[in-house]
Amino acid sequence: MKNLRTFLSPTLLAGWLILLGFLWAGYGHAQERPMTVVYDEKEQPSHIEREVIVRFDPKQLNIYAVDDTTFQSGFLKEVLRDNAIERLSQVLGYDASGIEVFKVFTRMTSADTLSITRLGDTIRVDDHWASFVLQLPKG
Numbered sequence: 001m002k003n004l005r006t007f008l009s010p011t012l013l014a015g016w017l018i019l020l021g022f023l024w025a026g027y028g029h030a031q032e033r034p035m036t037v038v039y040d041e042k043e044q045p046s047h048i049e050r051e052v053i054v055r056f057d058p059k060q061l062n063i064y065a066v067d068d069t070t071f072q073s074g075f076l077k078e079v080l081r082d083n084a085i086e087r088l089s090q091v092l093g094y095d096a097s098g099i100e101v102f103k104v105f106t107r108m109t110s111a112d113t114l115s116i117t118r119l120g121d122t123i124r125v126d127d128h129w130a131s132f133v134l135q136l137p138k139g
Contacts, residue, residue, distance in 0.1 A: 060084035067109040104131040
C-alpha cells in the first residue's frame with residue numbers, strides 16, 4: 001500500500017488542544033482499524049475519513065495511561081482528564097468521552113524528553129507522546 005500523507009498547519013483549538021493534521025494510510029498499527037481514504041477535487045488522497053491527529057496539552061493527560069507502553073488504543077476517557085473531556089464535549093456538542101483514541105507513538109512515554117544527536121549534542125524532544133489519533137463518530 002502506498003504511504004499517503006496530508007498534514008494541515010497546526011491549529012490551536014479551545015486553548016489547549018492542537019490539531020496536527022489528518023492520519024496517513026501506511027503500514028503498521030493504523031491499518032488495524034477500518035480506514036476510508038477521502039480524495040480531493042484533483043482525485044488526490046486527502047485524508048482518512050473521521051480521523052484526526054491531535055497533540056494534547058500534557059497537563060490534561062492521564063500520565064498513567066500515556067506511560068503504559070501496553071496501551072495502544074482505547075477511549076478518550078482513559079487518556080484525558082475529566083475537566084478536559086468536559087471542555088472538549090462543549091466544543092464538539094456531544095459527549096467526547098467515548099471517542100476512540102490510538103497512540104501515534106506507541107513506545108514513547110512522558111520520560112522521553114531528551115535525545116542525543118549524531119554530533120553528540122543533547123537536545124530536548126517535543127512531547128510527541130501526547131499525540132493521539134481520534135476516530136470521530138459518524139455524523
